[in-house]
Amino acid sequence: MDTSMKVAVIGAGTMGSGIAQVAAQAGHKVVLFDTRREAVDKALVGLRKTLDKLVEKGKLTAEQAEGIHSRITPASDLKDLAGSGLVIEAIIEDLGIKKKLFAELEGILAADAVLATNTSSLSVTAIAGGLMHPERMVGLHFFNPAPLLPLVEVVPGLATDEAIAPRMTALMQAWGKTPVVCKDTPGFIVNRVARPFYGEAIRIYEEGIADMPTIDAAMKSVGFKMGPFELMDLIGNDINFTVTKTVWEAFFYDPRYKPSFTQQRQVESGRLGRKSGRGYYQYDTSGAILPQTSVRSLAGSPPSSGDPAEVSAQIVERILAMLINEAYDALFWQVASANDIDLAMTKGVNYPKGLLAWSEEKGAAHWLDVLDGLQARYGEDRYRPSLLLRHRANG
Ligand SMILES: NC(=O)c1ccc[n+]([C@@H]2O[C@H](COP(=O)([O-])OP(=O)(O)OC[C@H]3O[C@@H](n4cnc5c(N)ncnc54)[C@H](O)[C@@H]3O)[C@@H](O)[C@H]2O)c1
Structure with missing residues (x-):
């Protein structure tokens, strides 16, 4: 060299x-x-x-x-x-x-x-x-x-x-x-494709489907090194909220990236995460999570009382479907090559597998089904499937 x-x-x-x-x-x-x-x-x-x-x-x-x-x-x-x-x-x-x-x-x-x-x-x-x-x-x-x-x-x-x-x-x-x-587009690869890891986790929590430790445990059970709430606390809720807001604004307020009140309230109350001793969890001086300290949602919704294995599977399917959709959409808009999109998520944020490769395990049609189901249920553009995912599923 x-x-x-x-x-x-x-x-x-x-x-x-x-x-x-x-x-x-x-x-x-x-x-x-x-x-x-x-x-x-x-x-x-x-x-x-x-x-x-x-x-x-x-x-x-x-x-x-x-x-x-x-x-x-x-x-x-x-x-x-x-x-x-x-x-x-x-x-x-x-x-x-x-x-x-x-x-x-x-x-x-x-x-x-x-x-x-x-x-x-x-x-x-x-x-x-x-x-x-x-x-x-x-x-x-x-x-x-x-x-x-x-x-x-x-x-x-x-x-x-x-x-x-x-x-x-x-x-x-x-x-x-x-x-x-990668192309000069908001969030480049990682900060764009990773948004639902946080956003959809918060949404699941706000709906009262599960509490934070349950959501974190579900994502770790499929190989993520940290759950979304643990990771947001490590990154800093102020930094994560700013990135979320910036990407949302830069995409001309696309509902897919819409920030949440839960995240905003964390910042407003100074619960910035590990660095302030408290975020979604509370930390001791060594940075370890204190037991039973995750905060309640704004609505105060209790965790769902469904079968734990089913709840866990539902959490994983929903967050993963949204992440896979983002990866397909980034590919559709030629933000980067398929190989680079997968490489970015494994080498930049330590995902256990590249999302496009991961999608092939169950097939594009499966993930399209999950997204179509979410869109039908909520009637929100937030869940619209990428055109490329639809093509792959039908092709
Ligand atoms: N922190 C992260 O996780 C992260 C990750 C990737 C990229 N970035 C980007 O990297 C950049 C720096 O972020 P950071 O977290 O290191 O910030 P930081 O606040 O830790 O450091 C910024 C430094 O720049 C100095 N500075 C400010 N204006 C200056 C100027 N006009 N000329 C010379 N020095 C000046 C400040 O004194 C400060 O020491 C930002 O653009 C940020 O978006 C940050």
């Missing part, structure tokens, strides 16, 4: 510090810039601790750890980024601020430098909108924690040069990552 290219990372928060580590671990010299110098200092102290732990566990030698740390240089001025061949921006999620930053960078970097954004919810095309040369802008969407999660969504914008996505794909592979290429 050619590691002679200098990489600049802008924003030394959760994502930027992790991305800097990944680039330095791959052998690149990295310059790390943040408007708050203390954020860079904190990131470097954090990195030292992480590397020490990796040495203790025998995953790195002391020399390797030292090499990684020494390859990251703090920058106190944007001008210090001159000479970088790739800039990865991981600053605040604000279109205006990101556009201003990239416009400034154009005057500092060489004409062939690639400008990448780690945005989760903004359009890459919009961020590139103010540039003189939008053809060198691309999305490189890492997942949190960046050093551990292999997936990177490579997102060319409307104006991006065709050579950039293959170049970035090769680079991410060289960094030991699993890149997938």
Whole structure:
């Protein structure tokens, strides 16, 4: 791998510090810039601790750890980024601020430098909108924690040069990552396709079909490492609610992505999840769930008294049908290839199987039946099956 290219990372928060580590671990010299110098200092102290732990566990030698740390240089001025061949921006999620930053960078970097954004919810095309040369802008969407999660969504914008996505794909592979290429559409692959894992789980809860631990247990019984409520508490209910709202708005209020009051009330009451000690569950100081602490729904509906095995099967069928429908719809709209859609969900959010491959176990006709049944029962567009799922089921 050619590691002679200098990489600049802008924003030394959760994502930027992790991305800097990944680039330095791959052998690149990295310059790390943040408007708050203390954020860079904190990131470097954090990195030292992480590397020490990796040495203790025998995953790195002391020399390797030292090499990684020494390859990251703090920058106190944007001008210090001159000479970088790739800039990865991981600053605040604000279109205006990101556009201003990239416009400034154009005057500092060489004409062939690639400008990448780690945005989760903004359009890459919009961020590139103010540039003189939008053809060198691309999305490189890492997942949190960046050093551990292999997936990177490579997102060319409307104006991006065709050579950039293959170049970035090769680079991410060289960094030991699993890149997938996707269209510049809201939520890219993962944040779009995963929505029903949370939304449908909340809906099932709000209807009083089951309580949260039952829903979590049902999903774990088919191989998900965490249940939807446990995972929302880990992600942070504020972050998850913002993503839900952003995707819903970006799809022009498509009812499929409609947020819920349950989630909104969690945020309003400061029940943000593990980080605040309380979310859908209550946590002790070590982050373990305290028994019997999931909150009641707004309607106060009691859990269904049906047969537990049947309730569990119903929960799984409903959430899985909605997830599979999203995967088919993303494929229908050519957001990414079938292979990349399945890869994204297994490598970005640890799903036990790719959703399109999973759908084949019972066949597309089965999942279409589940969705048609839900749509007939509720009369809501939320459950409309993707045209591609219908085609597969009938074909
Ligand atoms: N946190 C996640 O799970 C996650 C995952 C994928 C992508 N993202 C995206 O990554 C980006 C960063 O998210 P984060 O969670 O690391 O945020 P964060 O708040 O942890 O860090 C952002 C950093 O950017 C700095 N900053 C703000 N404005 C700046 C500017 N104009 N120039 C330089 N530095 C500036 C801040 O001082 C802060 O240190 C966002 O676009 C977010 O959507 C976040």
